[in-house]
Amino acid sequence: MTTKGTPGRVIRVEKETWDAYGEACKAKGITRAADLRMYITREITAFRRRQRAEAAES
Template sequence: MTTKGTPGRMIRVDDETWEAYGEVCDAKGLSRAADLRVYIKREIAAYRRQQRADAKS
């Protein structure tokens, strides 16, 4: 089930890593999905900044 109209995505992660990641996200007060979205958006922004910087060179 998805929320807010966002499609579900499937990734493969071993159980040990997934459990440890859950602990990290709990400590941050985020769901795994929310944390992944933050990471993805940060990566996109960094890539776009680099693309703009490269275009000016």
């Protein structure tokens, strides 16, 4: 369990990729976890938008 009460997740990423991703996030001033959460939220929003559009077309 994390300190914020959200469950931890395990993903597999090559070390070189993970290290480079850490550098990219550091340059943006955010953590990898925060960046992943933002990405996931964007993907969910886009998915739901597509679902609504498809339902409206039906």
